[in-house]
Amino acid sequence: MIVSVASRRHTIADDLRSQITTGRIKPGERLPSEAQLATHYKVSTPTLRNALALLQAEGLVEKIHGKGNYARRPLRRITYAGGGRTPADRGLPVTIRTTKLRARGHLTTLLRVAAGSPLTEFHCLSHDGKSPHSLARVYIPRDLAPPATPDTPPWPQEVATLLPKPLPDLAEVQEHIRVRLPTPAEAATLRISSALAILAITRVATDKTGRVVEAALLTLPGDRAEALFTTHHTTIERRPEG
Known part of the structure; x- marks a missing residue:
């Protein structure tokens, strides 16, 4: 079975979203490096970055240049x-x-x-x-x-x-x-x-x-x-x- 890049991106985002919203990854906590996450989910770095981009757009992940990706509390809507x-x-x-x-x-x-x-x-x-x-x-x-x-x-x-x-x-x-x-x-x-x-x-x-x-x-x-x-x-x- 062929799994599309789009579905892998959403699957990864769903998993990380669940970890952040349930508190397994706490606000302010640094996520593993992009290379580590790509290895963990067995995807390419671009696919992993696309997944993180979804969470960044939702306000659940903040990318700080030179430091990495951090979980943050959901912003007021x-x-x-x-x-x-x-x-x-x-x-x-x-x-x-x-x-x-x-x-x-x-x-x-x-x-x-x-x-x-x-x-x-x-x-x-x-x-x-x-x-x-x-x-x-x-x-x-x-x-x-x-x-x-x-x-x-x-x-x-x-x-x-x-x-x-x-x-x-x-x-x-x-x-x-x-x-x-x-x-x-x-x-x-x-x-x-x-x-x-x-x-x-x-x-x-x-x-x-x-x-x-x-x-x-x-x-x-x-x-x-x-x-x-x-x-x-x-x-x-x-x-x-x-």
């Missing part, structure tokens, strides 16, 4: 539901850096403003323990932003509670979601592998006059994030004719 104000990772402390800037490049398109228009940026980095968890960059027209306050890392509150309030009532929220690899800056900020896919979400909220009152760029690492969308259907009763 983000469920992005969307449709409202910029969400936060509930219960996680958030470090917020506030910067005054002028609209340039893509920001003029996002906020539908002229180049040079005054904006306030909220750079929001949530933390799970000592590790960065997710990143949100929120841009608001300066006249809607609250007075600048000193940065206080971390702020153990939800991002939404730290943004201007009340903002005008929202009439529409557009969300563009795609999967991509992180930029070098995003990978460095979140301390993730440049090979780990992220959910990149661009949110643009407008008020009843059509003015953009908030634009947000969310970076959610794929090993701790998922998107959830709920559609409500309305049944229209048809009256019989005649």
